[in-house]
Amino acid sequence: MMKQIAAVAFLSVGILFAANPPGVPKDAKETAPGQYTLTDRDGKTWVYRKTPFGIQKFEDKAAPQSPAAEAASKAAEAHEAAATATPGTTMPTPFGETKSRAAVPVKITEEGDTLKFERQTPFGLQRWSRKKTELTDAEAAMWQAQRSNNSSANTK
Numbered sequence: 001m002m003k004q005i006a007a008v009a010f011l012s013v014g015i016l017f018a019a020n021p022p023g024v025p026k027d028a029k030e031t032a033p034g035q036y037t038l039t040d041r042d043g044k045t046w047v048y049r050k051t052p053f054g055i056q057k058f059e060d061k062a063a064p065q066s067p068a069a070e071a072a073s074k075a076a077e078a079h080e081a082a083a084t085a086t087p088g089t090t091m092p093t094p095f096g097e098t099k100s101r102a103a104v105p106v107k108i109t110e111e112g113d114t115l116k117f118e119r120q121t122p123f124g125l126q127r128w129s130r131k132k133t134e135l136t137d138a139e140a141a142m143w144q145a146q147r148s149n150n151s152s153a154n155t156k
Contacts, residue, residue: 023055024048108146115143 020028020036025048028036034050037060045060090097107118116129117139130139 021050021055106142106146108143115139117142 020026020030024036025038028038028046028048031037031047036048037045038048039045047058047060049056049058089100089103091100104119104121109116109118113132114129115132115135117127119126130136135143
């Protein structure tokens, strides 16, 4: 009888220590002492860590992504590409298709060694100025395009 009680006590202690602590799903695997990892149906990997304040849950960004997560990152890359699109194109937004920033005309006026830029936005006229020596690549391209358009319009 004593052997049976000892065996039951030994097994119950083993089951107690084998189960995950409260707050950690039973499917989570222990990867380090006090740290558990679980991959959900969407392919996201979650890490559960025991802290003095309870269980902390966070997404493991370094884990390999599922096909659904890769598709979401590709959509974000497509959105970034649309933002730098050529003039006359549109880009997707939560409010529907809108003109890309490159499609909105920019008026550039030259005042000495400074260029003044103006662009119409949904929030009003956006104005900025920049010295010719400090132009960004995009601003230099806009200025060059406007100069070439003006020179071709003057020759006609």
